[in-house]
Amino acid sequence: KATRETTMKLQGRVFFVVWTSWSVMMAAAIEPITTSIAVGMAAALTGFLATYQNVLYYFHECCREEWISFNRSGLEADLEKKLFGQHVASKVILKAVTGFMNNKNPKKPLVLSLHGWTGTGKNFVTQLIAENVYKKGMASGYVHQFVSTAHFPHPSHVDQYKVQLQQWIRGNVTNCARSLFIFDEMDKMHPGLIDSIKPFLDYYENLDGVSYRQSIFIFLSNAGGENITRIVLDFWKDGKEREDIQLKDLETQVSLDVFNNKKSGFWHTSLIDKNLVDFFIPFLPLEYKHVRMCVLAEMRARGIEPDEEAASSVASEMNYFPKDEKVFSVKGCKTIGGKLDFYI
Numbered sequence: 001k002a003t004r005e006t007t008m009k010l011q012g013r014v015f016f017v018v019w020t021s022w023s024v025m026m027a028a029a030i031e032p033i034t035t036s037i038a039v040g041m042a043a044a045l046t047g048f049l050a051t052y053q054n055v056l057y058y059f060h061e062c063c064r065e066e067w068i069s070f071n072r073s074g075l076e077a078d079l080e081k082k083l084f085g086q087h088v089a090s091k092v093i094l095k096a097v098t099g100f101m102n103n104k105n106p107k108k109p110l111v112l113s114l115h116g117w118t119g120t121g122k123n124f125v126t127q128l129i130a131e132n133v134y135k136k137g138m139a140s141g142y143v144h145q146f147v148s149t150a151h152f153p154h155p156s157h158v159d160q161y162k163v164q165l166q167q168w169i170r171g172n173v174t175n176c177a178r179s180l181f182i183f184d185e186m187d188k189m190h191p192g193l194i195d196s197i198k199p200f201l202d203y204y205e206n207l208d209g210v211s212y213r214q215s216i217f218i219f220l221s222n223a224g225g226e227n228i229t230r231i232v233l234d235f236w237k238d239g240k241e242r243e244d245i246q247l248k249d250l251e252t253q254v255s256l257d258v259f260n261n262k263k264s265g266f267w268h269t270s271l272i273d274k275n276l277v278d279f280f281i282p283f284l285p286l287e288y289k290h291v292r293m294c295v296l297a298e299m300r301a302r303g304i305e306p307d308e309e310a311a312s313s314v315a316s317e318m319n320y321f322p323k324d325e326k327v328f329s330v331k332g333c334k335t336i337g338g339k340l341d342f343y344i
């Protein structure tokens, strides 16, 4: 993609230089009357090239405002209407992304670390962010997703992965400063590999001439999920409202759990000591009522008339934990799509 864009730009420039030089030479060589014709033609060609380039940029994604611009109200509405049961994450994400995107001179890239139980919406929210920054959403050439087990499966190849990953990030940020990098299954990523991306997350003005300050890095993991669940369960047992849970009730506990857990990929990485993660964002385990909402949303997404009864049936089919209380969905809102097929 970078090559195509660069080639397009180069072609335009070469064409322009050749044409202008030719016009000037002709103008010098022949009568003054033809000079004005040549100048006129050169001006017309310049206009044509500019229009041609704009038309190209209109149809082909490029690193310009037409394709990359933050829609704050869009993100706010999406978080409110589409993301269920995640009041803490919604609030922090909106604040973090808005603050960063509105800042003309950020001192570092935005680094978000999303934690929580499976199926609670971490990937989903990343998609909502992408859709409200990039016109093409997740399909944008400036959004890059890595899944540890798929992209970096062999611990013995870590040195090779490091080089490839660093080159990939550098190349893509050189091509477009406003790039989004998503690292899924961060807890399964080799600590050495996590450390290798550290320089890009830091406060440097530039590294070898490339500035990473406009980019966004999002880490997703289940690390901390058990602690988050414990805290939410305590709230539930005490008869407190889930909506009264605040970031401060979870943040410290989660970051300690994530970085002190030897099983977590974050263990002993320098991200924490250097304070390079801007926000730790907890995702709460989902309850029956949220699963029901997910089923209704899935029906709407499929163009089916929402059926409350079918939604209750699908939600009831899911498994809930802990064993005695059965409050939280074991798989969150994952797998409801398959279950819904039996009811429609």
Ligand SMILES: Nc1ncnc2c1ncn2[C@@H]1O[C@H](COP(=O)(O)OP(=O)(O)OP(=O)(O)O)[C@@H](O)[C@H]1O
Binding pocket: 082, 083, 084, 085, 086, 116, 117, 118, 119, 120, 121, 122, 123, 124, 125, 221, 222, 286, 294, 332, 333, 334
């Ligand atoms: N809180 C939520 N609100 C609305 N829909 C949700 C929510 N959580 C999950 N979903 C739905 O379930 C699907 C799967 O969720 P998602 O992939 O975001 O989970 P995850 O937290 O990333 O899980 P994992 O840790 O296993 O990767 C989403 O595409 C979305 O349709």
